[in-house]
Amino acid sequence: MIDIKILAEYAGLLGKGTIDTLYMVVLATTFAYLFGLPFGVILVITDRNHVLPSKKLNALLGGVINVMRSVPFIILLIAIIPFTRLVVGTTIGATASVVPLVIGAIPFVARMVETSLKEIDRGTIEAAQSMGASPWEIIRKVMIPETLPSIILGVSITTITLVGYSAMAGAVGGGGLGDIAIRYGYYRYQKDLMILTIILLVVIVQFIQSVGNFLSRKIDKKNK
Amino acid sequence: MIKITNLKKVYKNDSGQITALDQIDLEVKKGEIFGIIGLSGAGKSTLIRCMNLLEKPTTGSILIDGQEIVELQGMQLRKLRSSLGMIFQHFNLLMQRTVEGNVAFPLEIAGVSKKDIKTRAIELLELVGLSDKKKAYPAQLSGGQKQRVAIARALANNPKVLLCDEATSALDPLTTKSILALLKDINIKLGLTIVLITHEMGVIKEICDHVAVIDNNHIVEVGTVIEVISTPASETSRRLFGYSGKEIPLLDFQQEPGVEYSIRIKVTFTGKSALKPVISNIVRQYGVDANILFGNIDYVQGAPLGELVLELSGDETSVRNALGYIKKINLAYEVLSA
Numbered sequence: 001m002i003d004i005k006i007l008a009e010y011a012g013l014l015g016k017g018t019i020d021t022l023y024m025v026v027l028a029t030t031f032a033y034l035f036g037l038p039f040g041v042i043l044v045i046t047d048r049n050h051v052l053p054s055k056k057l058n059a060l061l062g063g064v065i066n067v068m069r070s071v072p073f074i075i076l077l078i079a080i081i082p083f084t085r086l087v088v089g090t091t092i093g094a095t096a097s098v099v100p101l102v103i104g105a106i107p108f109v110a111r112m113v114e115t116s117l118k119e120i121d122r123g124t125i126e127a128a129q130s131m132g133a134s135p136w137e138i139i140r141k142v143m144i145p146e147t148l149p150s151i152i153l154g155v156s157i158t159t160i161t162l163v164g165y166s167a168m169a170g171a172v173g174g175g176g177l178g179d180i181a182i183r184y185g186y187y188r189y190q191k192d193l194m195i196l197t198i199i200l201l202v203v204i205v206q207f208i209q210s211v212g213n214f215l216s217r218k219i220d221k222k223n224k
Numbered sequence: 225m226i227k228i229t230n231l232k233k234v235y236k237n238d239s240g241q242i243t244a245l246d247q248i249d250l251e252v253k254k255g256e257i258f259g260i261i262g263l264s265g266a267g268k269s270t271l272i273r274c275m276n277l278l279e280k281p282t283t284g285s286i287l288i289d290g291q292e293i294v295e296l297q298g299m300q301l302r303k304l305r306s307s308l309g310m311i312f313q314h315f316n317l318l319m320q321r322t323v324e325g326n327v328a329f330p331l332e333i334a335g336v337s338k339k340d341i342k343t344r345a346i347e348l349l350e351l352v353g354l355s356d357k358k359k360a361y362p363a364q365l366s367g368g369q370k371q372r373v374a375i376a377r378a379l380a381n382n383p384k385v386l387l388c389d390e391a392t393s394a395l396d397p398l399t400t401k402s403i404l405a406l407l408k409d410i411n412i413k414l415g416l417t418i419v420l421i422t423h424e425m426g427v428i429k430e431i432c433d434h435v436a437v438i439d440n441n442h443i444v445e446v447g448t449v450i451e452v453i454s455t456p457a458s459e460t461s462r463r464l465f466g467y468s469g470k471e472i473p474l475l476d477f478q479q480e481p482g483v484e485y486s487i488r489i490k491v492t493f494t495g496k497s498a499l500k501p502v503i504s505n506i507v508r509q510y511g512v513d514a515n516i517l518f519g520n521i522d523y524v525q526g527a528p529l530g531e532l533v534l535e536l537s538g539d540e541t542s543v544r545n546a547l548g549y550i551k552k553i554n555l556a557y558e559v560l561s562a
Contacts, residue, residue: 121314121316123312123314123316124316124317124318124319126278126312126316127310127312127316127317127374128329129278129305130276130278130305130308130310130387131305131306131310131329131330131333131377131378131381132302132303132304132305132306132330132333132334132381133302133333134302134333137333141329141332141333142318145318145320145321146318146319146320148320149320219320220320221319221320221321221361221362221363222319222320222361222363223363
């Protein structure tokens, strides 16, 4: 028989977990794009034959990104604990998890943005150049608006990746649904709660992907 | 308007150097339509792209309105570019902007106020005949309509010169004709200088005043379109513009037995001479027989340009006199075989 009391307790627990997860993921995605987007842009424009070619900067940035992406997230999480404490004053809880999530996601975002921006036809950029557009105008008025549908798909992929990362952050006291799955499901053998948690995560992932697809399709004028 | 002197462009890559253009001298006059024709890989695209420094020449000089442009950079280069319009083979429109938004783009860059942009965009779309499509997106337009948008966009900042990089090569023949008519119309209405490159001789014949023939990275011939087509001086022009005589399938043509003397010539008629009854005059006055082996009439900007391959036979003196007559009435002819 289903116990109403337990159900209510679960509901409260999972509700808070869901809110924590969404809070971490949304905040982390926002900050990751704040930093990752410019890096992605720099990767593209410093490439050969682009609007501001610079072999050195391109190689340097590309190298740093590759190194950062090679570090397993769980290691990064622990390695930057001092930095996390410096930024948010604590290393426990959802807010504290945002710091490693952002650091981990920046190089990922940079590559996602790079891939999107490279979809633009070389001729379109040339046309803008031929009209006297500056590199900044080309970035702001041509490259980003023209590839926005693809960038938005990248945002949903990044957000979903961060849902996964946030579960790992949960393992070291970060809060959210991942934390619940480990504490109750794994340590206390509460399988039913673990399954509920996973179902919730599936729903969240589906939702994010659907919203991303919908928005991307809605704003894309290329195939209409 | 544009004066190019001793231009050279060399590309460097891992396996060495490739010369794309060499010893290019060219002069484009204000208000004319100047065509550059050549086969793929001849260097014509590089040449037109040097004119707004999308390609930087290796050496040489390009004067536009008396200003040396090859060393321009940054702000000055952008200022120059905004005074030259350019259209492309694949239109290169902004796919996420409406037609109106595309036309507005160069105006935004030039710092025109929002209100003025709106008025100007409507004006430009009217000029290219697309007023009703201003809210449409490029993906909803046909190729010809896209090129019209590109033309409107290129004209937005009142350029001194319009550069056309294979602007009709991706269009079907009918659409090509309508785009060429539009270019001609703009050329006349606005007095705009147009430089175009193409591999289609039809484009040159239809709207160009002067033509430069480019082959193997060199300019092999420059002249008025009529000159170059009627009396091509280079093998490339002959190949591009017409029948070199050798290509006319006459080889198995058997000479009739008993004829004393015969000669095959190719006569080119231009302008008024195309209307004279040359052949009947030859036959009547000189008593030679004239056999027409090949004939063709072309129209260059509306003027007829005829080509006729004749075999004249009779006694040698009469034939020579007949040739003298052709020369006297200022017809160009070329002896193909005697």
